[in-house]
Amino acid sequence: MQQLQNTSEMRRCAKAVLETVLEVLVAIREKTARRHKGPSLVHMRAMGVLHKRPGANLSMLAGQLALTLSATSRLVDCLVNQGLVQRSIPAGNRRTVSLKLAPAGRRALQGLMRETQVELAQSLQSLKPRQRRELCRSLDLLHAVIEAPSPTARRAAPSR
Secondary structure, three states: OHHHHHHHHHHHHHHHHHHHHHHHHHHHHHHHHHHOOOOOHHHHHHHHHHHHOOOEOHHHHHHHHOOOHHHHHHHHHHHHHOOOEEEEOOOOOOOOOEEEEOHHHHHHHHHHHHHHHHHHHHHHOOOOHHHHHHHHHHHHHHHHHHHOOOHHHHHHOOOO
């Protein structure tokens, strides 16, 4: 019975995380769309992925963005034409294309991150200091859980 309660609690928690993340993304999208004439949110998401994973190929980027390969290819074409992303062919593997942020892409992403942080900080002013600390601790915990390898991946990893 305890395991069922834990499973139900985990599902409720997972649902709350997903709903909150989606609401935050929508709010950020709405705020950036009103004031920012630069790259769209999907462009910024792609640039964010390439910031964290320089050298990613098209398939990996498509998977991270949950887009088709053709949609991702058009997106990358647009980012390359704007000078925000660079394509290169890695030595020894001419079948794949490596993607990375161009200096202009890095600057655009950093600028949007700064602007968004300022707006989010203004929104967080309504919280008491203790509530902000709690929120930061919870987000740190969520980040650690999300970044940690899944139990399935840990079991499948070769032992050393």
